[in-house]
Amino acid sequence: MNKNLLGIALGGLLIASGLGASGYFIGQTMYNAKVAMNTAEVKGLAEQRVEADVANWSLSFSNQVKSKAEIPSLYQLAEKQQQEIVDILKANGFTDEEITVGLIDYSTYEYRDENQVVVEQDHDLTGTISLETTKIHEIAKVRAAVNKLIAKGYNISNHAPTYRFTKLNQIKPEMLKTATKNARIAANEFAENAGVKVGSIRTARQGNFSITDAGQEYGDLYKIEKDIRVVTSIEFYLTE
Template identity: 75%
Template sequence: MNKQVLGIVLGGVLVALGLGSCGYFIGQTMYNAKVAMNIAEVKGLAEQRVESDIANWQLRFSISSKNKQDIPALYQQAEAQQQEIMAILKANGFTGDEIEIGLIEYKYYEYRNDSQTVVDQDHELEGMISLETTKVRDVATVRGEVNKLVAKGYNITNYAPTYRFTQLNDIKPEMLKAATTNARIAANEFAANAGVAVGGIRSARQGNFSITDAGEEYGDRHKIEKDVRVVTRIEFYLTE
């Protein structure tokens, strides 16, 4: 094909799906050919599904009385509940290094009528326990065990855990390789249809890596499984 054909402006969009051998790679590529400059600009997408390696979980427990004289007894009960919760965590395989025990805090509430006379009051002791662990799959089990204390009359707020993936640097090279491979696949298919060939890389730009909950477009804290995504933008030379 002569250079006049290479001078024709071509444009379009091509999506190519690819599966990487080292993970759950899904490649998607798009092109915007700049044949007037004898180059083709291609976007290569790589995605990999991973599992969170860090889980964070918090729970709150509280005990209250309307009688100020009960405060010493409340402290004893609160400390006993704290120790019982700690025993459940350790029985499920969590260590002291993974558990953070907050201070037991005293809170006082009073309620007044229209005349600003105190008509009721609450004296409350509240404690927090936090967990940070790499045993992400075990958190759901221990949450269920702690919830059983509600049947004993404990006032427990069992917050939903959050999950994070922190090993991005370990998978970056393979994902960038997959994105580049998928970009070249799209460029080759376009070039074949245009009767030209793909040469070397003129320029390459890496986009940001994004991490979202599996199957979601936004959010990255609520699911153990995550989708990691990166887009590269590559310009290839076109030759006859």
């Protein structure tokens, strides 16, 4: 084997980075030459920024009275508020298929004195409404519209929406192709410095695809933009 190759192999690891094709990136790439077998193992990275295609959002509303006799009227109020919220969702373009209206739950809390005698009660009715939609950019608008009900005295918990990317299988082939291409670019740099040529692939291993919120290392729920990443480990034959 070429003496240059042997010298580089004894050096252990070479890290390289650079921009990949079509907006992808070659991240930190590791070279590991196996001198005895005339091979080089390379890690190729492909990254792509995508937009979530499904959003989930939910809210809850509640009302409370002190007297059990007021529960029937409280239930009527809860139903009225529930319908008003649903009407807002529909006015903003969401359909019955996207909206899920939960049951109105009843709960009671008792307050006792030092003798364990009930001195007061709270009777609560809580309703939930959730939304699953592909209209991800309409969520912020409808959340703001619902929040206006707070000014009318509604007790609303407007939960943060979550965003998911569900079309990974559609972009997997192209990303794997890019990762493999980037690995060969890295191997060619190694081979050029070593005075040898890169041959065919001996082995290839695909790493797991990871999806994170854009710009984040962990977490994948709260941003519309996502970063998708995959690393492949490819062993190439080296020739004189």
